Amino acid sequence: MNKQTYESIGETLYSEKLDNGLTVFLLPKPEMTKSFGIFSTNYGSIDQTFVPLGESAEITVPEGVAHFLEHKLFEKEDRDVFADFGKQGASPNAYTSFTKTAYLFSATSQIEKNVETLIDFVQDPYFSEQSVEKEKGIIAQEIKMYDDQPDWQAFMGTIKSMFQNHPVKIDIAGTVESITSITKDDLYTCYHTFYHPENMTLFVVGNFEVEQMMEMITLNQKEKSFDKMAELKRDFPEEPREVAMKENTIHMPVSIPKCTIGIKDSDTELEKEEFLRRDLLGSMILSHFFSTGGEFYQELYKADLIDDSFYFETNLERNFGYSMIGSNTAKPEEFAAKIKEQLLSTKKYALTDEVFERMKKKKIGQLLRAMNSLEFIANKYIHYHTMGINLFEIIPAIQGLSLDDAQAFLKEWIAEERLAVCTISAAKG
Amino acid sequence: MDTIQEKRLDEQGLKLHFIQSKKFKTITFVAKIKAKLDKETITKRALLPYILKQGTKTYPDRSALQLKLDDLYGAVLTADGGKKGENHIITIRLEFANEKFIPDASNVMDEAIRLFSEVLFHPNAGKNGFDDAVFKREVGTLKQKINAIQDDKMSYANMRLIDEMCKEEAYQLHVHGYEEDLNSLMNEDLYNYYQQMLKQDEMDIYVLGDFVEEKVKHIIKDTMQRTVQQGTSTVNAVTKKPVSEQQEIIEKQQVQQAKLHIGYRTNTTYQDDAYFALQVFNGLFGGFPSSKLFINVREKNSLAYYASSRLESHKGLLFVFSGIAPDDFEKARDIIRLQVQAMKDGDFTEQELNETKDLIINQLKETMDHPQGLIEILYQQVIGKRLMTPTELLDGIQNVTKEEVVQVAGKVEEDTVYLLTSEGGEQGE
Helix, strand or coil: CEEEEECCCCEEEEEEECCCCCEEEEEECCCCCCEEEEEEECCCCCCCEEECCCCCCCEECCCCHHHHHHHHHCECCCCEHHHHHHHCCCEEEEEECCCCEEEEEEECCCHHHHHHHHHHHHCCCCCCHHHHHHHHHHHHHHHHHHHCCHHHHHHHHHHHHHCCCCHHHCCCCCCHHHHHCCCHHHHHHHHHHHCCHHHEEEEEEECCCHHHHHHHHHHHHHCCCCCCCCCCEECCCCCCCCCCCCEEEEECCCCCCEEEEEEECCCCCCCHHHHHHHHHHHHHHHHHHHCCCCHHHHHHHHCCCCCCCCEEEEEECCCCEEEEEEEECCCHHHHHHHHHHHHHHHHHCCCCHHHHHHHHHHHHHHHHHHCCCHHHHHHHHHHHHHCCCCHHHHHHHHHCCCHHHHHHHHHHHCCHHHEEEEEEECCCC | CCCCCEEEEEECCEEEEEEECCCCCEEEEEEEEEEECCHHHHHHHHHHHHHHCCCECCCCCHHHHHHHHHHCCCCEEEEEEEEECCEEEEEEEEEEECHHHCCCCCCHHHHHHHHHHHHHHCECEECCEECHHHHHHHHHHHHHHHHHHHHCHHHHHHHHHHHHHCCCCHHHCCCCCCHHHHHHCCHHHHHHHHHHHHHHCEEEEEEEECCCHHHHHHHHHHHCCCCCCCCCCCCCCCCCCCCCCCEEEEEEECCCCEEEEEEEECCCCCCCCCHHHHHHHHHHHHHCCCCHHHHHHHHHCCCEEEEEEEEECCCCEEEEEEEECHHHHHHHHHHHHHHHHHHHCCCCCHHHHHHHHHHHHHHHHHHHCCHHHHHHHHHHHHHHCCCCCHHHHHHHHHCCCHHHHHHHHHCCEEEEEEEEEECCCCCCC
């Protein structure tokens, strides 16, 4: 078991890669009451076309399979896993994102037992025709719920206007039509391919005894056998640099229009140093211009183009990346035009040392604040680990950023052909 | 694990609460300003938090204020208003990184407290009111917020349920206020109200984190003081309205998914000894994925993606929420009613009872691991006018018996069924 102490932030992390390939991280925090465990596979909604483990031909599965699989892992032949956790005082949950499927729980007692339950239920699938059919009604209601949510429609609408071919443009839950065709065989195929220990990470953080925990996990894994892992072959189509649609308008009954500007990232498949630099600078620069009180925010605020629904976000993944800036606005055309103008002006924008130092301070403080949350630590650690980056070494990395790095980033950040505008508005008439 | 010690002091017209904890990488300051719910003041109180975070005497606009926050290692300032029972509470929060985790940082604490005090006591205002541009702009923002509720169908259905259920009671007042009152509101009146609020409202200040108490006390003494006037802020006894007649309200809109929300009177509040049993009742009934609602509405009948319940502790209300296909209304309503009846009949095992208690205790402990969550739990005592340490709360839950749950269930009365459903035959775009 490896032990690494990060003195500046007061954390000690234990880790091990087990014989079957599973990566385990344990972060004891005895001052906390609760513990949080997450078992995550590097498999999400974008992994739609791949070569199944042990086969040679590539297949494409229906939209929404990863998410469907997530739902179905909770149901076993004789019981529901929610109840197992319930009996042990734990609250379980799960999520499917573009790139990951994760199963998790939080509890304040019986942590070891709950971790065991977590590993065991994820590693013991049971899918039947009947239970797959039953789930379709539940997921259809989940999809309908999202259909009525303007914020989600704005988010996915912006993604779809940015990406031409990349499967990130597919709805994570699929559509009511696509899930109808999902079979138990689809689930097993995806399961065997992507839930191999080699493709998974377990992270436990909180109040527990480290040695004992690692011993339990190691023993648990030794008792199970897995097929030999082959290299995972996932296929992604070529994605041009330009956005799919410069403008995309979606009609649904809203009291006030919603407008979102998407910035598609130019290059992906970056080396880890470059990835981290982009990741940090991307969020620092967006925050510099667009956080409350930022220069661009102030212009939008004074021109009455935004309200307090205004938001921005940025997401950089291995083979795609984007940022979004959006708000409820009575004047979507003016809002979009103004933001585009602001973004295009950044190419020539000059930062000063003083300003950049403040940006770094802000980023460091934000990170420390986020680390109050066990969920944040576990999720983000896994996210960065997938890229070969260590979350606990990010603060020094921020301190090490130079003004030149930022200036160079700004020069390449925006290009007109990589901007998309998505508007949600009520149908006319 | 830390035990939570809350130290209370009454100084300079402020009720101070100091909570020492090494769990967090931040220090949190929270001010809670409480008055009774009143149609006359609710719109003003909804607007004030938005204006206060726009600037102070020393940092007159949002940019200047934000630069200061960024300089304090990305300190985060938030302010909003909310309802708890028949009280309105304005909350102002400042969370900043604990300087002990940042090399070379000092004075963060001192400056942060001074800033917090400015936001609260020294806004950017003159004799005739707040900065006029800010006032106008925030009136506009709040209007948009009031209208945008319609776009979030879950919140909208919840608001409409309370409108119908609590027609004659202060609790029905909308937390964001009313457009017609905003239209006639003068800047000067708002400023006068703010002055009055500072003198008359009950004000509690919480400080949470790893800090030196004497130092904090000293800075507070230096920067915050107020002269308290006996005002009108004493809260009336909560209106207890008997359910005379159950009502069913059906509304139609262009939606994909119907929202079935049901309101009940629990006839039990935070002040009652049966409050603990009520919490356990809610846990068994609809608080968790192992609860009756989730199991029966979702898992057994595939009618919904979500089906859950929530308590309003100070007013004595219980709400059920579910998202269903429009055609399933009667079926879902009847299944929900059966679950209430099952609770009244004591149709749950000792084992389920114990598991649910563990889940609630787990949930509470988790909330206490979060700075804002812990402060919210502690503040319940002020609202409920009943001293209850976190340990007493947890013990209270632990000691609940089956008989007590059945007894408290016997007092739960259905009041209003509210359904938001799709326009007949039409499928929204």
